[in-house]
Amino acid sequence: MTPQIHVRRLAATHGRRPGAALDRADRGEDLHAVRLATETAVALIDVDLDIHPGEILVVLGAPGSGKSSLLAVLHGDLAPERGSVAAETASGPVELRSATKRQRDRWAQEAAALVAGPVALTPKSTIAETVIAALARHGTPRSDRAPRATLELANAGLRDWGEIRIADLPPGLRPRVQLLVAALGGQPILLLDDPFDGVDAWRDPSMVGALRRLRERTGKSVVLTSRDPAEALRVGDRIAVLDNGRLVQAGTPRDLLLEPATPHVAAYLSELSPVSFLQAEDVMGPIAPDDVASSFAGLVQVGTPLTRVLPALARGDVVVADRGRLLGRIGTRELQAVLSPRG
Numbered sequence: 001m002t003p004q005i006h007v008r009r010l011a012a013t014h015g016r017r018p019g020a021a022l023d024r025a026d027r028g029e030d031l032h033a034v035r036l037a038t039e040t041a042v043a044l045i046d047v048d049l050d051i052h053p054g055e056i057l058v059v060l061g062a063p064g065s066g067k068s069s070l071l072a073v074l075h076g077d078l079a080p081e082r083g084s085v086a087a088e089t090a091s092g093p094v095e096l097r098s099a100t101k102r103q104r105d106r107w108a109q110e111a112a113a114l115v116a117g118p119v120a121l122t123p124k125s126t127i128a129e130t131v132i133a134a135l136a137r138h139g140t141p142r143s144d145r146a147p148r149a150t151l152e153l154a155n156a157g158l159r160d161w162g163e164i165r166i167a168d169l170p171p172g173l174r175p176r177v178q179l180l181v182a183a184l185g186g187q188p189i190l191l192l193d194d195p196f197d198g199v200d201a202w203r204d205p206s207m208v209g210a211l212r213r214l215r216e217r218t219g220k221s222v223v224l225t226s227r228d229p230a231e232a233l234r235v236g237d238r239i240a241v242l243d244n245g246r247l248v249q250a251g252t253p254r255d256l257l258l259e260p261a262t263p264h265v266a267a268y269l270s271e272l273s274p275v276s277f278l279q280a281e282d283v284m285g286p287i288a289p290d291d292v293a294s295s296f297a298g299l300v301q302v303g304t305p306l307t308r309v310l311p312a313l314a315r316g317d318v319v320v321a322d323r324g325r326l327l328g329r330i331g332t333r334e335l336q337a338v339l340s341p342r343g
């Protein structure tokens, strides 16, 4: 069972005077000034967020906005100063704020794995040896390791690469191996805080595909950090935007692009063209009950990227369908709403 995590009014700090720092932050003082006055960093304040089973959630924000601190809280390493971080697990309810060290260790062992920083790979080892060594660290019995490694490599689309040494890997495959190794633990929640050597690993569509397949196969919830809005929109089912320790919006790529909650979110995403990140159903408007597919210039299926809908739109309105059922229409009005979003 993948637990759903409920984060409510979470505040977390680094330093010895959390009370004084939070008092000042509550009064609206700038967090840099708070830190200077109290020698305590307010990393997160008043964060409300749910993490759903099986979702890919990207925590997006500038350096210092609180991303790593949030993952550390979710892993049980950084105790919340205030608020609540609660989950229902197979062995009962967990509240990380009041949990003992032993309960937090159990949470990390059974529920949430954190990979903070690049996954270390030994250049001389083959990929199969790398996976076997990682399985050993996770306590997989010796006799199971080789067959399990073969299975994991096949699942990750790396079956033919098992005997290749890490040093000989093409650069594009290195993050694929790092992702595979990062996800080998049995915990249903995977927290990824910059697990790759390169910053732009998710720009490779095969990486996004590998992560989605991993999620489908394992049902894990994946929470990962990013500073790059384009990367976040490409990878995340939902994106949680942090600004100076505050969660300013959590939503789908469509929510963020078409209905940014604050000027900060709008400005953060302003360089991105919504057309490049949305799918047909994100932008469709209502369809009349008596509309029939043959009266439209084209028909596209749910999940079709908007970039692939545009050629048909040049000829007229397009209908969006899901297995024969007509769901909505896209015409000039819908397109205009995408090209001039609110914010």
Ligand SMILES: Nc1ncnc2c1ncn2[C@@H]1O[C@H](COP(=O)(O)OP(=O)(O)OP(=O)(O)O)[C@@H](O)[C@H]1O
Pocket (backbone or CB within 6 Å): 014, 015, 041, 042, 043, 061, 062, 063, 064, 065, 066, 067, 068, 069, 070, 227
């Ligand atoms: N161990 C620490 N001691 C003191 N301050 C810290 C510590 N860790 C983080 N901070 C401060 O807490 C705030 C949030 O930091 P955090 O590392 O969570 O941000 P981030 O968004 O992950 O940044 P980055 O993108 O650079 O990794 C920052 O002001 C940071 O300086």
